[in-house]
Amino acid sequence: MPPVGIWIDGLIQSCIYMTMAFGMVLVFSILGILNWTHGQFYMLGAFVVYYAVTAAGIPFPISILISAVVIGGLGILVEKFIIERVSVPSAQGALYVTVATIALIFFFEGTASMLFGMQDKGLAMVLPGVLNLGSFSVSYQKIAVVIFTLVIMITMYIVLNHTKVGLAIRAAAQEPVAASLYGVSVERLSLIVMGIGCALAAMAGSIMAPLYVVNPFIGGIPMIMSLLAIVIGGLGSLTGAIVGGIILGFLNSVVAYHLSYFSEVVLFLLVIIILLVRPQGLFGASLK
Amino acid sequence: MKKWYSRATILAIVTLLGMSGIALGQPTVIKVGLPTVLSGPAAPWGQIGMDPYLAWIELFNKEGFKVGGKTYNFKLVTVDDKNTPEGGAAAAKQLIFGDGCKFLAGHWSWNFPAVAAVSNQAKVIFLTRTGNEAVPGGVYDPKKQPYTVFANPSHDQFISDLFALVEAFPNYKKIGILDCTIGKGIGWDYVEAELKKAGVRYHMEWFPFGTQDFTPYITRFKEAGSDIVYVAGWVGESMMFAKQRWAMGYKEMRVGHSGPFVDVNMYNAVCGLDAAQGFIGQYWANWDFNKTKVNPKYIAMCQEVMKIVSQKHGKPFAYSGWIGWGPSHLLILAQAMEKAGTVDDPEVIMKAIRGGTFDTTTGKWTMSGAKTYGSPVVFGTPSALSMIKGDKEVYLSEHPMKPLP
Numbered sequence: 001m002p003p004v005g006i007w008i009d010g011l012i013q014s015c016i017y018m019t020m021a022f023g024m025v026l027v028f029s030i031l032g033i034l035n036w037t038h039g040q041f042y043m044l045g046a047f048v049v050y051y052a053v054t055a056a057g058i059p060f061p062i063s064i065l066i067s068a069v070v071i072g073g074l075g076i077l078v079e080k081f082i083i084e085r086v087s088v089p090s091a092q093g094a095l096y097v098t099v100a101t102i103a104l105i106f107f108f109e110g111t112a113s114m115l116f117g118m119q120d121k122g123l124a125m126v127l128p129g130v131l132n133l134g135s136f137s138v139s140y141q142k143i144a145v146v147i148f149t150l151v152i153m154i155t156m157y158i159v160l161n162h163t164k165v166g167l168a169i170r171a172a173a174q175e176p177v178a179a180s181l182y183g184v185s186v187e188r189l190s191l192i193v194m195g196i197g198c199a200l201a202a203m204a205g206s207i208m209a210p211l212y213v214v215n216p217f218i219g220g221i222p223m224i225m226s227l228l229a230i231v232i233g234g235l236g237s238l239t240g241a242i243v244g245g246i247i248l249g250f251l252n253s254v255v256a257y258h259l260s261y262f263s264e265v266v267l268f269l270l271v272i273i274i275l276l277v278r279p280q281g282l283f284g285a286s287l288k
Numbered sequence: 289m290k291k292w293y294s295r296a297t298i299l300a301i302v303t304l305l306g307m308s309g310i311a312l313g314q315p316t317v318i319k320v321g322l323p324t325v326l327s328g329p330a331a332p333w334g335q336i337g338m339d340p341y342l343a344w345i346e347l348f349n350k351e352g353f354k355v356g357g358k359t360y361n362f363k364l365v366t367v368d369d370k371n372t373p374e375g376g377a378a379a380a381k382q383l384i385f386g387d388g389c390k391f392l393a394g395h396w397s398w399n400f401p402a403v404a405a406v407s408n409q410a411k412v413i414f415l416t417r418t419g420n421e422a423v424p425g426g427v428y429d430p431k432k433q434p435y436t437v438f439a440n441p442s443h444d445q446f447i448s449d450l451f452a453l454v455e456a457f458p459n460y461k462k463i464g465i466l467d468c469t470i471g472k473g474i475g476w477d478y479v480e481a482e483l484k485k486a487g488v489r490y491h492m493e494w495f496p497f498g499t500q501d502f503t504p505y506i507t508r509f510k511e512a513g514s515d516i517v518y519v520a521g522w523v524g525e526s527m528m529f530a531k532q533r534w535a536m537g538y539k540e541m542r543v544g545h546s547g548p549f550v551d552v553n554m555y556n557a558v559c560g561l562d563a564a565q566g567f568i569g570q571y572w573a574n575w576d577f578n579k580t581k582v583n584p585k586y587i588a589m590c591q592e593v594m595k596i597v598s599q600k601h602g603k604p605f606a607y608s609g610w611i612g613w614g615p616s617h618l619l620i621l622a623q624a625m626e627k628a629g630t631v632d633d634p635e636v637i638m639k640a641i642r643g644g645t646f647d648t649t650t651g652k653w654t655m656s657g658a659k660t661y662g663s664p665v666v667f668g669t670p671s672a673l674s675m676i677k678g679d680k681e682v683y684l685s686e687h688p689m690k691p692l693p
Contacts, residue, residue, distance in 0.1 A: 002507075003507060005503060005507055005536055006503065006504060006507060009501060009503035009504070012501070013501055113327070113331070117332075118327075118328075118329065118331040118332050118335075119332040119550065119551070119554060120332075120523065120524045120527065120554060120558055121554075121557065121558070122527070122531075122554070122557045122558025122559070122560075123557075124531065124556075124557060124558060124559055124560030124561070124563070125557075125560070128560055128562075130534075130535055130536075130537060132537065136536065136537065137535065137536055137537030138535075139535035141535070142535070208500075211531075211532075212500045212501075212528055213500075213524045213527060213528060213558050215329065215524065217328070217329045218500070220498060221498035221499075221500065252501075253501070253503060253504055254504075256504035256505070257504040257507055257508065260493055260494060260495075260504075260505070260508065261469050261493075261494040261495055261496050263496070263504075264496045
């Protein structure tokens with residue numbers, strides 16, 4: 001049985017994958033695309049919070065909100081001026097979007113390198129200190145990650161289930177044609193969803209910035225892991241994104257503890273098995 | 289009219305003679321190519337060396353070096369090798385065939401085979417470091433790559449670093465060694481054999497590329513009884529490890545990495561001031577060496593460079609890593625050419641390098657290692673370590689590498 005510290009670590013990792021995956025699935029549900037730049041919005045979110053705290057002296061929690069607004073806005077611009085334009089209604093449309101969002105990975109990484117430099121940056125001064133629980137300790141930052149993720153998930157639940165926008169999102173995700181007949185503007189909804197999805201990625205990057213380093217290349221791994229979480233949970237399922245994130249976070253930590261670097265082999269093998277046995281994931285609708 | 293012509297002719301001849309006289313007095317410039325990392329995640333380590341390299345070369349060129357009565361200067365030409373094999377090959381081609389560089393030096397990226405393939409074919413002497421490729425069984429073949437010089441023995445330095453750690457902390461329980469799976473290869477077998485031979489207590493862990501959360505590895509080190517964890521390179525990962533072990537309450541676990549500190553403030557900012565204290569790194573500040581003797585002339589030059597770069601940056605420049613690479617390689621080259629009596633014949637210059645003794649910014653070392661690498665071209669290293677104290681790095685220990693067989 002792994003020690004308590006490993007389970008806590010699994011919980012922290014679950015939080016980040018959950019938040020990232022939720023945003024990705026949200027975008028997929030409405031736009032029908034996988035946003036390969038999701039990891040770079042995570043990275044840009046971390047940079048925004050870094051500069052908001054260190055350069056502008058804005059308190060960390062407010063900086064996270066600023067990061068969400070700024071990067072959410074950037075996501076809307078990307079949707080409006082790039083994705084919407086290359087997403088032509090043909091068989092090639094999805095491919096064009098994929099290529100465009102992959103190209104944006106390098107664009108954002110390169111731009112961030114030029115603007116912010118490539119040296120690692122850190123926010124160690126935010127929420128310093130640890131909570132000593134006898135045989136193990138938990139940093140206040142990690143506790144904050146869990147609380148913050150809970151707040152985000154509860155907020156998203158309220159938005160999706162108790163607001164008009166949420167109703168429109170759910171309607172458009174299930175039946176886009178029927179939703180548009182009822183007056184839902186799928187185009188406008190796409191912008192809103194892209195903004196929310198990118199804001200979620202930015203908040204994940206922001207909340208993790210004090211735990212890890214901040215540099216232009218930190219987005220790749222969280223993006224891949226959130227993709228795995230989606231595959232486990234089921235592409236298009238918001239519940240699946242949450243459950244997939246939780247499973248992946250714990251697995252990643254526990255397997256790494258037991259098998260060290262073989263953890264990656266196990267995780268990717270698991271994904272392949274899921275794709276073979278249940279391609280729709282744990283919560284996705286059957287493809288047949 | 290005739291008088292005017294003859295006067296003008298005489299004046300032109302005198303002017304030309306005068307100019308050629310000036311030209312004769314000017315040192316001849318030898319272009320040295322530096323394929324290095326200027327983009328991507330490792331770029332900070334490529335970029336930070338540029339200003340001190342250029343300042344050092346400017347100081348060096350005041351005297352230059354003499355071959356056959358002629359004075360020569362170095363000119364450094366840099367191309368981004370992106371730390372990739374294709375980037376390394378492209379950079380080498382650009383430097384050799386595009387920029388006309390006669391030598392490649394100062395190289396430390398992970399693309400030795402790609403750069404060496406180009407440089408050896410072009411008969412260009414290439415000064416680099418050892419890596420997995422160079423240890424016995426690696427892709428390095430001294431017969432096929434006769435123009436490769438291992439001016440920095442990375443694996444041996446790593447081993448010597450661990451010995452320096454043992455000397456600094458003789459009551460250590462077990463040294464944890466952490467490396468990325470990218471570095472996994474025959475080089476580790478070589479390191480392990482040396483550690484076992486020396487009786488060093490250690491526990492090894494590998495992490496997958498891109499790891500940001502080191503909790504599982506910290507826990508495994510803790511359970512294995514490691515009280516010092518030395519990370520092979522990987523600065524960002526080392527900082528995250530140091531920070532996360534602190535957050536887990538393992539404050540007694542020392543952390544270090546086999547690389548010089550780029551900026552101590554970065555470690556304090558990323559790890560947190562408390563967690564960064566005592567962080568161990570490689571140290572190339574030759575003015576602080578206790579066991580390795582360095583030519584006072586080179587020490588003065590290096591200190592002068594630190595002042596020049598500090599003035600240029602408008603703040604104290606403390607990075608010492610540059611001392612062990614570019615200047616050291618260029619001094620080997622200059623002295624080899626002086627000994628060889630030629631700047632053009634790579635065979636004769638290589639003959640001077642093999643088994644030769646060179647006075648460099650990191651001490652005087654003899655090229656050896658005939659049995660170790662199948663090549664008599666491996667240089668020594670002071671293997672000095674420092675640790676973070678406040679916002680400064682202070683000397684910790686030193687284990688100069690013994691001559692290789």
